[in-house]
Amino acid sequence: MQAQQGRQGRTRTPSLGGASSIYSYASTTRTMSRSMKSLRVAWYKKPILQDAFFTDIQTGSMITATFSMVISLFTIATAVLDIYCLGMTKPGVTHYGYYIMSFQFVYVGNGNVRNTLIVFALFSAIAAVALFVTSCILLKALRKEIEKDMVPWLFASGVFFVWRTIAIIFASVVNDMIFGYHIAMCLFWVAFILLGALGWVIVYSLYLELSDLTKLEDLAHLRMGTMSSLNMTQSIAGSRPTTPHSTVSTAQVV
Template identity: 55%
Template sequence: MNYGRKTPSTYRSNPSVYSHGRSSTNLHSVKSRSVRSVRIPWYQKPIMKNNEYIDIQKGALLTGFFSLFVALFTIATSIFDVYCLAMAAPGSTHYGYYIISYEFVYVGNVHVRNALIIFALFSLIGGLAILFTSILLIVALRKEYERKIQPWLWSFAVFTLFRAMAFLFFAVVNDLIFVYNILMVLCWIAIIAASVYGWLIVYSLYLELADLTKLEDLAHLRMGTMASLNASTTHSLAGSRPTTPHSTVSTMPVS
């Protein structure tokens, strides 16, 4: 459960660029004391940390917009690849040589050609999924809800792995003497590298927000317990007898 908005960074005293209500000045020291005796798995430790070169909060937000661009780029190129493979199918009749030259399209082995179509279709589906989760990520980062970051983390990780395999297959089977094929290879090399880096930034921020939520839940639990104890003690005193059972001395206040 979430109580208000959270300040994501736990590695420096500057408040979040998105939150205005609280500061994380002493969060790192509190966290260190709370989990000092707990062994944290390596995959639950933030990989990227704030320093003079990296700002986790801004980097995560930029990654959200970057993944939005990647989704739109993937959708456009996937539709174009399917269209070109369909138009350049062996034995098909088409018109368009005066607009697009289909010489760069693979027309060799039928199984390889079908695999290219399958990669393009699944890339189209993946692009649509990333488009939706990227919008959800941007909203979640602005409101600092770490649970809404999870869909993007899973979908973008799977999408990046799939596109890496599709890129290798595309680079091997297509002739790299054509400008389009060369541009696609160079673009996807840059996109995959930036995607891995951006995913690590968002994952690190997600771990920081999750740790802060645990500390907040523990603090609210302690405050709730103390409030219950105080209410129980007050109720017990209010319902006590005016005199003791073994004494005639009255405990009622003197008017």
């Protein structure tokens, strides 16, 4: 009878360990299933471009960041010039600028339109400063592949190019397009806006790719941690029936 009880005790203990292992495996499966569902990307969050046409998407993002810095400096210079010219040609203002350059191309009509042009130039300069700063941050983020630091540039460049689109449309409508300056500014900004939109798409595609890689790395770390804890649980549960000094296995056999 004691031997039979000892055998029954030894066979009951592994069943408890097996049940805990099954529960741990089921919990792990559910956790990984939820993690896989979280990795399913919506269509609007998938990268728009896989390459930058003539180069890879990362190099294209670096070129875009440099291009943004050049555009921001160009915008600041032209905005300061526009504000100066509009201020110097205001009726009643005494100045000697006519000896340096011709102001015939500057708008001299309605005061409200003049003030609107000044506002567009002023806010364009402010937006250009923000674009320059975020472009510097973007260059650093691209070197270290930190996707979170790309977000400020995405917002700043989006706002900047939308604002410049509205500004150049308004300026081209109210200004006389018979002057070379206005024609050149219109053509330049059409090209800049198109290139800026393309650059924004390239950087956004790289941002989505890096975000996906981060999610995959997080899933891999989660899986490794879960499997490690599962192996530890199995080793603890499976060691009990084979322990030489176990209270169950030390039952005296007659």
